[in-house]
Amino acid sequence: MKNLVVVLLFFASLGAGFAQKKPNEQLSRSAPFEVGFAVEGMARGINSGTFLGDAYQLSLGYRIKSEFGVRGIPGLGIYFGSQRATIQENNFLGGFFSESQWWDIGVYLYHKKTLSEKITLRGELGYGSLQVNNIQESSRFRLDYGHYFANVGGHYSLFRSKSGLDIDLIGTLGVGLLRGASIQINPADRRYIQRATDLQAKLGVQWTIR
Amino acid sequence: MKKKIFFLAMLLPLVVFLGQACQEFIDDSFETFQVRLVDQQGIPHAGLELLLSQNNPEFPLPNHQQKPIIYTLKTSDDGRLQFVLPAKNLDNDYYLEVSPPYVFEVDYAGESIQRSFFSIGLYEKDIDGVVDLGELLILKP
Numbered sequence A: 001m002k003n004l005v006v007v008l009l010f011f012a013s014l015g016a017g018f019a020q021k022k023p024n025e026q027l028s029r030s031a032p033f034e035v036g037f038a039v040e041g042m043a044r045g046i047n048s049g050t051f052l053g054d055a056y057q058l059s060l061g062y063r064i065k066s067e068f069g070v071r072g073i074p075g076l077g078i079y080f081g082s083q084r085a086t087i088q089e090n091n092f093l094g095g096f097f098s099e100s101q102w103w104d105i106g107v108y109l110y111h112k113k114t115l116s117e118k119i120t121l122r123g124e125l126g127y128g129s130l131q132v133n134n135i136q137e138s139s140r141f142r143l144d145y146g147h148y149f150a151n152v153g154g155h156y157s158l159f160r161s162k163s164g165l166d167i168d169l170i171g172t173l174g175v176g177l178l179r180g181a182s183i184q185i186n187p188a189d190r191r192y193i194q195r196a197t198d199l200q201a202k203l204g205v206q207w208t209i210r
Numbered sequence B: 001m002k003k004k005i006f007f008l009a010m011l012l013p014l015v016v017f018l019g020q021a022c023q024e025f026i027d028d029s030f031e032t033f034q035v036r037l038v039d040q041q042g043i044p045h046a047g048l049e050l051l052l053s054q055n056n057p058e059f060p061l062p063n064h065q066q067k068p069i070i071y072t073l074k075t076s077d078d079g080r081l082q083f084v085l086p087a088k089n090l091d092n093d094y095y096l097e098v099s100p101p102y103v104f105e106v107d108y109a110g111e112s113i114q115r116s117f118f119s120i121g122l123y124e125k126d127i128d129g130v131v132d133l134g135e136l137l138i139l140k141p
Helices: A002-021 A024-029 A051-055 A186-195 B002-022
Strands: A032-048 A057-058 A061-070 A074-089 A099-114 A119-136 A139-160 A165-179 A195-207 B027-040 B049-053 B071-074 B078-087 B094-098 B104-109 B112-114 B117-120 B132-137
Touching: A032 A057, A032 A074, A032 A165, A051 A057, A051 A195, A061 A099, A099 A139, A119 A165, A139 A195, A186 A195, A186 B027, B071 B078, B094 B104, B094 B132, B104 B117, B117 B132
Parallel strands: A139 B027, B027 B132
Antiparallel strands: A032 A061, A032 A195, A057 A074, A061 A074, A074 A099, A099 A119, A119 A139, A139 A165, A165 A195, B027 B078, B049 B071, B049 B094, B094 B117, B104 B112, B104 B132
């Protein structure tokens, strides 16, 4: 959580820095604002040889994100997502849990580059919090991970109105590092439990108001 | 009105505290149990199979109320056994069971008794959540 606040403050200070560099008049003429909202389906794979990779079989999940940007400079986005997982046989959860629900929340910096009228490339860099909730009837056991990630992808324009509403198909591929530094475990198993790398593929629809 | 707000403000921390204390599992926390199984001469039992469960063999419940076996465990060459579980606030009694002809010899109310299980109830753990149960005596009467 502390890391999340630090990243938010960092992004906020970046925004302030950019705003100070340009005079207000110039900003309003040459850098139109845009606000985006997207819903995406998400597939995630985690490397084997780690607790998260070996103990869980992930289903497809979803992600809802909202972003705000000014043309020419990196924009800021926030996201929220969820994914279900079945629990595989393992030596850490004691067979206590019937299912697992994963929650993602975080922030990212994104930048877009227009290739053609229809196609725009984008890159994202961010940090989030992943909660792995292992569920047993009314009880749950939560494991917290920090998630550092980088994504690349693109937009394909489906609809563009003169009034400033765009609808795009959006797809991204990403890689991330998961770090569970707050998880208490014996030293021999610490690396196995606390560290993992994930790959993500996301496909969805984005509405942007310019 | 002010009194009600004051009362609610005082009640909130209590509710939060009770909510945490009544939660069965402790988030972000695993417990690691370590034990060494030896015979009367102190020679380690290698390759011995044991079952870990939460069913008290002294007071067996009907089959449909019994909890599933947690782990099937096997001692290493030096008689060591280690298992990891999510840390719990509640319902954290575990039982290590050994199959015949072996029995545990344990100290019970000042007397040495032999039985097929060892009860792990109250225990202390270190900062990494490691519970060292020391050496346990297993006999083949």
